[in-house]
Amino acid sequence: MHAGSGRDVLVLAPTGAGKTLSGFLPSFLDIHDRRSNGYLHTLYISPLKALTVDVHRNITEPVEAIGLPISFETRTGDTPAGRRKRQKSKPPDFLMTTPESLALLLSYEDAETYFSQLRFIIIDELHTFFDNKRGDLLSLNLERITSLSPTAVRIGLSATINNPRRALDWIARDRGSLVEVSEAVRPEIEILEANSRIPWSGHSAKHVIKNIYENIARAGMSIVFVNTRAQAEFVFQELWQVNDKHRRIALHHGSLERELRRKVEASMAAGRLDCVVATSSLDLGLDWAEIDLVIQIGAPKGVSRLIQRVGRSNHRIDQPSRAMLVPTNRFEYLECLAAKLEIESGNLDGANFRVGGLDVLAQHLLGTACSGNFKADLLYFEIIKATPYSKLERDEFDAVIDFVSNGGYALKTYPQYSRLIETTPGTYALRDGRIARQYRMNIGTIVESPMLKVKLRNRTLGNIEENFILNLAQGDTFLFGGMVLKFERLHDATVLVSKTSDDEAQIPSYAGGRLPLTTNLASAVRLLIGDKTNWKGLPVQIKEWLNMQDVRSHLPDNKRLITEVFEFKSRFYFVVYTFSGRNANQTLGFLLLRRMRRAGLNPMGFSISDYALAVWSLKPVENAEKLLEPSIMIDEFEEWLEETPLLKRLFRDAAIISGLVERRHPGQVKTGRQVLFSSDLIYDVLRRYEPDHILLKAVRRDAMEGLIDASRLAATLANFQNNIIFKKLDYISPMAVPLVMQISKESTVWSELTDDILAESEEEIIRAARVQLLH
Amino acid sequence: MHPSGALYWPSQLSLLVADLHFEKGSSYHKTGQFLPPYDTHQTLEKLETVIKYFKPRRIFFLGDTFHDMSAWKRMPDVNKSRLLDVVEDLEVVWIEGNHDQGGLPDRFKSVKNIEVDGITLRHIMQRSFIGPEISAHFHPAGVIKFRGMRIRRPCFIKSGQKFVVPSFGVLTGGLDFSDDAFEDFHNCKTHLFFLGERKIFRSSAGYSKNIKSSRGDRNNRQRG
Known part of the structure; x- marks a missing residue:
């Protein structure tokens, strides 16, 4: 085996191929030769607490049965204080943990001894770490460990992805080896055929709840995956309403109490449940007993994500997994079908690799200082070995040290409070132990909203x-x-x-963190729509809908960017079918508002989906090409970026991750009477007085990729620059209906309009008041 | 009422500002949270602007002018002299807040409350007090709704003989009007005056109507 030779390994295997166990083998062989010596031998890191518990159970049982003298323990945020203490003084041979708990272990003063004899680091579900800040933190901590124990071998276990070389670069210290386990059988995927009408918009699945239930009732154990918590609640309730066969249906999502979730997981493993309705809280490689059927309600959003979920069913490698997709609206039907075709032809999404966040680096630097003094020169060279930080400039690194030390402001006012002290030039020490305690309370890159x-x-x-x-x-x-x-x-x-007796809520539930459609799947949907020969698998109502779009307007395809303008309820709508995902569409919406306002079109607001956006205005758009010129990414974009509240949202997270402000801990109530500073206000002050502050830089950089998705939007606009079709229509077009229906529910207010809106509302109130007086 | 959150009293040639919370940012530095140290500077800038604009003869600081008792001591010298300069030619009345009981610049004294032209000024509203009263403390803010759009802004509150002013400091945040702290104001007699970017906007219907009806619902339910 490769790992025995001291080289790092990346194992790529489809879900259910037993890759977790394979990762442990070299470590078992090694420990067998060396015997345990009171030091940590192998570290197992997974993205989920539940997964560490699960893997712990699956490994401990056989090892104990054989009678091997190896100790295994888990260490997560849930581990009781007593056991943590013992783990510190007397480490087990194998420790199973999460990136956050690892960062905590590395921040103790004895970290150097603790990790000195480490031989193996196994990272499970590695593919979940490439494109987020948790991955940034993990990559930095891996380099820390390598500095403490240079011979420890890294073993990465990942689901199949289409760019394994880059993944290997990410995980391996230098040239590592790649082990690819090919898929034995492709999963069997079907789309739920419903007799009822497929809705234009919405995500409720109400129209097919009976069909879903019938499938659950027929199957043994099943999981129903949904995309949001609200959806999970809704589907769970609806299923119980029709549960006339008394199936045992449970709910599993992130905001449920931890104990409740554990209970559901245990019941599943023991076979005491028939069905679980779950969000991504159940997404990853947990080895749940026998699952016969996976039902995905709503759009899969990406091919790889769907494969992961589908892989939850049937953990036998020689039999196909079975899954059923349930589209909740018309666009989702197209997306489900496209995803199914992609899986059948073996086209996977590419994994996204990100540039490491400076806020995460700040957290890591403070953590490193907690474990002991550091020399900036040495630490810099350690950090640029981590793939996400390989391009980090020295002056940026120094700016982050400055930030960690005292906020990094040009105005130096209160040196007595600095967190770091430069003992000799280039060597930094923590001012006092209180800061270390504070750091340990604030570890992690996941910021939950209050x-x-x-x-x-x-x-x-x-x-x-x-x-x-x-x-x-x-x-x-x-x-x-x-x-x-x-x-x-x-x-x-x-x-x-x-x-209230109202049937419908005025305000849609907050649905933050919704994943945008992947580029790969978006392109598959365009292909599907654009070529009628692909429509064979579509139900009649969807075909009619597309045909109507073809006749009334124009069908989107892979070569052209379709745009429309029409009047509806005395407003003009400008619709652009970008298929660029909701984040990029939202950005374009804001930019178009600006450009249209400049052109005197009086834009009022917009709504978005993964596929398109609609801007509504008082005057009609006459020239779509001019509006969509790629220069919008420079002229309007720069201005908008300075003002957008989206950056504030990102700033809130960065302020906490970087340690600028402390996390709120459960039970620590800070709302209501105690009026605290808000990160929004800090952002405004910073932008005004130090626009080049390192934290603002960090936020801008994050925004370009994720929430603002500027690179994807720019690519779309550049690609279609000379291929824009502009249809002036007399009526609303069939494909625009879902967007226009959505407008009354989630329109976006443009901050510059604040005064206008207030003024208008005041006038209306005054008018209303006058009418009352007259009568 | 000025969109900065200041209140001008023409007959008294007086300006009222409340909850400036000077040195709020730096008060967190002790705890290792390095908030930008520019809030004092920016609040001073605002103060200079409104004083220049209204040219008052007298200024009332309605409490919580300093974020804590050592704020004045901590304030960088340049800002200290800016504050003294800006009020130099004015009669200054410091009303004490819950954050700054003491710790004023040496030559000033604070009062708990003061009556001016039949109106009592104090930091925290006194529920039992009868008579016209202007207070601050709560940093009121609220949501204004219009055609499905919503905006949250600080606001002045006027109801009967009570008047509450918003905070003038830049790093101070706001307490939502729907909070129970404003329970006494949740009735149809209340008027809210929202701070726009450039002017004040008046609203009453939005809030009072909803509150009235929901209160009504509850009463009906209890009776039923």
């Missing part, structure tokens, strides 16, 4: 994002826990609500 308790009379219904609530006015209705609730008021950080 939550408030929701209370209906005396009953607590659950938690909801504070930001969502702050945007509500009294009397607004919203959906929560399957009920339409009316917002009454805030009381001591609790949201007081009442029931």
